[in-house]
Amino acid sequence: MTMYANEIEALLRAQFPNAEITVDGEDGMHMGATVVDESFRGMSRIQQQRAVYAALKGKMDGPDGELHALQLRTRAPE
Numbered sequence: 001m002t003m004y005a006n007e008i009e010a011l012l013r014a015q016f017p018n019a020e021i022t023v024d025g026e027d028g029m030h031m032g033a034t035v036v037d038e039s040f041r042g043m044s045r046i047q048q049q050r051a052v053y054a055a056l057k058g059k060m061d062g063p064d065g066e067l068h069a070l071q072l073r074t075r076a077p078e
Contacts, residue, residue, distance in 0.1 A: 015055035041076035048074035
């Protein structure tokens with residue numbers, strides 16, 4: 001099973017309702033996401049990315065995960 005941009009965005013939006021979120025990618029397996037959210041302020045990049053992965057609720061877990069790869073770009077607003 002694959003995941004599409006709108007599904008990924010919905011999961012992220014549930015965790016980061018006020019974020020600026022952009023999800024791109026066409027194949028449903030290798031996607032990219034940009035998440036800009038105030039909650040990231042003061043967090044390291046690793047902490048930010050862990051928060052995003054947690055929002056995906058295990059969709060990337062293991063070899064049978066619905067999402068194979070997600071290139072993340074995260075930051076707090078300027």
